[in-house]
Amino acid sequence: MSAGGASAASAPPRWIQAAAHLRPYRGRLVGLLALTAAFSIVAMLPPLVMRALVDRVLIGRNRGLLLPLGIVLLSLPVLSAAFSFLQTVGIAYVGQHFVFDLRNRLYRHLLRLSMRFFDRRAVGMLVNRLMTDSETVRNVLTAQTIGVVSDLAAAVFAIAAAFVLNWRLALLLVAIVGAFVINFRMNIARIRRARRGYSAAMDRLSSGLANRLGAALTVKSFGGESREHDLFRQQSEESLDLVQGMHYSNITLTMNTNLLAEGGRAVVYFLGCALVLSERVSYGDVIAFSAYTMQLLWPAVRFSLLARQVQDVGVAADRIFELLDARPEIDATPGAAPLTRVRGEVVFDRVGFHYEPGVPVIRDFDLRVQPGETVALIGPTGCGKTTLLSLLLRFFDVTSGALRIDGRDVREIPLADLRRQFAVVLQESMLFTASIAENIAYGRPSATRAEVEEAARAAEIHDFIAGLPDGYETPIGMEGLQLSVGQKQRIAIARAVAADPAILLMDEATSALDSESERACQMAVERLLQGRTAFIVAHRLSTIRNASRIVLLRAGQIVESGDHATLLRANGAYAALYRRHMDAGLLDDAALESGGGA
Numbered sequence: 001m002s003a004g005g006a007s008a009a010s011a012p013p014r015w016i017q018a019a020a021h022l023r024p025y026r027g028r029l030v031g032l033l034a035l036t037a038a039f040s041i042v043a044m045l046p047p048l049v050m051r052a053l054v055d056r057v058l059i060g061r062n063r064g065l066l067l068p069l070g071i072v073l074l075s076l077p078v079l080s081a082a083f084s085f086l087q088t089v090g091i092a093y094v095g096q097h098f099v100f101d102l103r104n105r106l107y108r109h110l111l112r113l114s115m116r117f118f119d120r121r122a123v124g125m126l127v128n129r130l131m132t133d134s135e136t137v138r139n140v141l142t143a144q145t146i147g148v149v150s151d152l153a154a155a156v157f158a159i160a161a162a163f164v165l166n167w168r169l170a171l172l173l174v175a176i177v178g179a180f181v182i183n184f185r186m187n188i189a190r191i192r193r194a195r196r197g198y199s200a201a202m203d204r205l206s207s208g209l210a211n212r213l214g215a216a217l218t219v220k221s222f223g224g225e226s227r228e229h230d231l232f233r234q235q236s237e238e239s240l241d242l243v244q245g246m247h248y249s250n251i252t253l254t255m256n257t258n259l260l261a262e263g264g265r266a267v268v269y270f271l272g273c274a275l276v277l278s279e280r281v282s283y284g285d286v287i288a289f290s291a292y293t294m295q296l297l298w299p300a301v302r303f304s305l306l307a308r309q310v311q312d313v314g315v316a317a318d319r320i321f322e323l324l325d326a327r328p329e330i331d332a333t334p335g336a337a338p339l340t341r342v343r344g345e346v347v348f349d350r351v352g353f354h355y356e357p358g359v360p361v362i363r364d365f366d367l368r369v370q371p372g373e374t375v376a377l378i379g380p381t382g383c384g385k386t387t388l389l390s391l392l393l394r395f396f397d398v399t400s401g402a403l404r405i406d407g408r409d410v411r412e413i414p415l416a417d418l419r420r421q422f423a424v425v426l427q428e429s430m431l432f433t434a435s436i437a438e439n440i441a442y443g444r445p446s447a448t449r450a451e452v453e454e455a456a457r458a459a460e461i462h463d464f465i466a467g468l469p470d471g472y473e474t475p476i477g478m479e480g481l482q483l484s485v486g487q488k489q490r491i492a493i494a495r496a497v498a499a500d501p502a503i504l505l506m507d508e509a510t511s512a513l514d515s516e517s518e519r520a521c522q523m524a525v526e527r528l529l530q531g532r533t534a535f536i537v538a539h540r541l542s543t544i545r546n547a548s549r550i551v552l553l554r555a556g557q558i559v560e561s562g563d564h565a566t567l568l569r570a571n572g573a574y575a576a577l578y579r580r581h582m583d584a585g586l587l588d589d590a591a592l593e594s595g596g597g598a
């Protein structure tokens with residue numbers, strides 16, 4: 001299955017994609033639109049009531065109409081407020097639930113994407129889009145947005161009423177609206193470009209910040225605080241320049257819009273007064289016309305300001321749907337038969353693999369591993385050891401050949417079933433901000449407390465946990481417990497034990513430990529390996545020599561393969577490496593690269 005996002009040409013328009021996410025709320029949205037229509041009708045009535053009061057009560061001296069018209073005039077604001085309250089509550093509900101659903105869908109989609117996707121994108125950028133952009137999209141669901149329907153209805157009614165009242169003033173009103181359109185078109189493209197640039201700059205800033213705060217130990221170890229601050233300041237200044245440009249464009253649009261509204265009202269009112277003096281219209285006509293002028297111009301102002309907001313929403317939506325359009329490179333094979341627990345036979349059949357075309361990492365790799373075997377993968381950095389583990393987990397698919405588990409090609413096994421067969425222990429233990437018990441049970445959430453504690457005993461960490469005030473409920477990270485590297489590693493091993501895998505993958509699991517922690521972890525690992533197929537990437541000779549088979553790799557190919565004793569008798573590259581480094585107990589990359597020669 002090929003990777004990559006959907007092309008812009010093949011993807012549906014963004015507004016169609018966004019509308020699809022609003023489908024669950026269509027009933028409420030129809031109700032909101034009905035409320036908006038009712039609100040629009042109520043908003044149209046006051047100028048007509050005022051016109052009747054002036055022309056028929058004040059000038060026409062019809063006292064009998066004063067009380068009923070007064071009651072209507074006083075009732076309209078109450079009715080308008082009730083409609084506005086219901087509309088605001090309804091919009092808040094739809095907006096909040098919309099962003100909740102959108103974030104959940106986006107996060108679920110991100111979890112399905114392949115490792116190559118995450119290798120090429122910074123975590124800070126993804127978090128920025130997941131949280132900030134989704135909240136920006138919610139801004140389109142506001143009273144002002146739904147009110148566009150009301151404003152359009154008001155504008156149509158106001159123009160029609162203006163032409164009925166005085167066609168000359170109505171033509172002037174249409175010309176003023178045309179000026180609004182010109183002002184909008186002149187500024188909106190610049191606002192959109194500025195918003196895109198600012199969002200991209202914030203992606204870079206968030207990504208860099210997440211990366212550097214996560215590497216606080218490295219920064220402090222090398223005294224890089226001043227250098228990192230300078231870099232952060234430089235990136236912040238870049239975003240500052242962009243946001244200032246964006247605000248300048250916004251302010252220009254807003255000021256021009258307000259100027260047109262105020263100036264248009266003044267011109268209309270001045271000409272209206274001139275027409276009254278020439279006795280071409282009545283006082284009531286001028287008052288009604290002025291009111292309808294504002295009912296046309298202020299919606300135009302609101303629309304111009306809303307359109308600026310819609311540009312922000314449009315950019316945010318583009319960035320979100322860019323992620324949603326990305327397709328998983330590795331996905332479940334349709335119709336694949338389910339897989340229960342495997343025996344653990346693993347066969348690499350002439351496997352080839354590359355990350356980038358023309359740059360092979362694994363070449364013509366043949367290896368058959370029997371159930372229960374422990375295979376130690378050794379070789380210089382970049383020889384393909386970790387890549388082989390990634391292929392087993394199907395983070396990537398082989399470029400050529402086949403990889404089989406218990407005789408089934410991994411590409412023909414449902415992903416969830418495949419990965420359920422494995423447990424992974426890495427050099428850097430990744431623990432979650434949760435309780436110790438939740439961390440240990442992560443690979444098998446159904447594990448009982450007794451099973452969690454048994455896994456901790458196997459990992460030589462139970463006594464430490466039991467001695468904590470909150471025991472297994474002690475939270476890790478954030479405001480919780482701070483663990484040593486060795487303690488983290490033993491909890492990671494306990495997690496692997498609790499998962500009860502058929503196949504164990506260990507990548508330099510003890511390389512960063514001190515001797516005492518290594519001894520404790522080594523004992524835990526020996527228990528974990530019993531009865532399981534295992535692949536171990538390691539440099540420590542104590543880990544390597546106990547393996548059922550040792551595979552020496554160079555440039556993605558097998559140089560030698562066999563158990564420790566057999567390889568020593570063969571007196572080849574492994575034997576030279578072992579004799580040279582047996583006192584140190586550790587193979588270094590320089591020696592592995594040279595093949596063990598002096």
